[in-house]
Amino acid sequence: MTDTTAPAAAPGGKQFFGHPSGLMTLFFTELWERFSYYGMRAFLILYMTDLARGGLGLETEISGAIYGLYTFGVYALALPGGWIADRIMGQRRAVFLGGVIIAAGHFTLAAPIVIPNSDFWSFFLGLALVVIGTGLLKPNVSAIVGDLYTNDSPERRDAGFSIYYMGINIGAFLGPIICSYFAERVDWHLGFSLAGIGMVFGLIQYARGIGHLRGAGELTGDAAEPARVSQAQRQLWLGIAAIGILAAAVYGLSATGIVNVTVIGFAQVTGLIVVVVAVLYFGSIIAFGCHDNVERQRVFVIFLLFIGAAMFWSGFEQAGSSMNIYARDLTDREVLGFLVPTGWLQSVNPIFIILLAPVMGMLWVKLGARSPSIPVKFGMGLVLLGVGFLVLAWGSLYVPEGAADNPAVGVAMTWLVVTYFFHTVGELALSPVGLSSVTKLSPHRLVGQMMGTWFMGAALGNLVAGLVAGRIESLPPEQLFTVVASIVVGSGLIFVLFSPLINRLTHGVK
Secondary structure, eight states: OOOTTSOOOOSOSOEETTEETHHHHHHHHHHHHHHHHHHHHHHHHHHHHOOTTSOOOOOHHHHHHHHHHHHHHHHHTHHHHHHHIIIIIHHHHHHHHHHHHHHHHHHHHTGGGTSTTOHHHHHHHHHHHHHHHHHHHHHHHHHHHHHTSOTTOHHHHHHHHHHHHHHHHHHHHHHIIIIIHHHHHTOHHHHHHHHHHHHHHHHHHHHHHGGGGTTTTSOOGGGGOHHHHHHHHHHHHHHHHHHHHHHHHHHHHHHTTSSOOOHHHHHHHHHHHHHHHHHHHHHHIIIIIOSSHHHHHHHHHHHHHHHHHHHHHHHHGGGGTHHHHHHHHHEEOEETTEEOOGGGGGGHHHHHHHHHHHHHHHHHHHHGGGSOOHHHHHHHHHHHHHHHHHHHHHHHTTOOTTTTTOGGGSEETHHHHHHHHHHHHHHHHHHHHHHHHHHHHSOGGGHHHHHHHHHHHHHHHHHHHHHHHTTTTTSOHHHHHHHHHHHHHHHHHHHHHTHHHHHHHHTTOO
């Protein structure tokens, strides 16, 4: 990952309300990328489980596993995406190439419009392209934002990131509204096309505004030496070849019947491998990579945050899976004779973030020294997530018979809106402090690696969320959501109860 302490772009040049004009280029790039990502996510599992309107007609459990693997890949590939940018092409080129691959992925998903009977091959190829492209674009566009500012202006940098994150949430709000409407009401593949068109808009304005970046995001220093780039390219091709051989071996074993490989089983094994690798990684860093007990104890706290983050995202990211199915099958979405598209409810969370993020920020500033500690905020985030699921479980008790066949007799949308409110407040309590804490707790030489573990926690959580969503048809919703709520609330209470001990392990990091 990019070392954010590297020299920033040279000061000067055009300004936008006191910020580098390149910030607006990145603002709209990320806005359109998030438009495409969340626009497709709003109807992805609906498309997979639909048969009546030309969807894939897959079982919910299989669809949940595919959804989990897809969202897992989006976060997991941020690690190699950052490495490729740092070693081979720089963040600037990685962002553009990533956007091109994302757009190609969305248009591949839309391919059945012109290529009959191509749904399955184009579907999986399209998802793979979106995953690869997002892995290149997502971590590197954020890195360029940081490089726009000199290292002696942390306040302006923080303000710049606040503006940038507003673009993320505007895109996350608009994507489901537009893409989901046309996907659900006109044609699924039109929704995929609109997501691709959104990414193309992002690429056009990125290309037109790239001059405003003023050198930010380019390879510099030792990393730009041809010998180093060539060595990194060889390592990349060796890695790709190894993955290809492994994939071919798995396919061969499956095709010959030696090993029964299923999507669900593959997702479960992937999750187990991530957990084992994470434990081994943190164990090796604590045992051999730290210089003293202070570093060891702080890295152990990062490991605890990794677990907490994975727990949180495993619940939070059900917004696009189990909660989406709940909205489609068990929720009364009719308002004044208009049936609200299922995916529109995916826009509730970004609305709450836009409204509540300034409030939460002012609250922490107001509390000052009395602001909750790192583990307490993590505990608060998990507990609020669980409260949201308890609200949904409560609402599930009022689902009438036959609601799945007639959405107009389901429960009110208010239950989902209130759930999203608690989830958003929980996100604002946990996610920003998690990102900040990892950078503060990490030994300086390990910051990039430790930030990578944060992405892997999110990836693992997304994978688990997809697997849990697959159980929504085999378990009553009130039972499923109560179990999820119990687990995350219990985890949050553990963070709060053990906060004095965890605070001692941080050695003064707030």
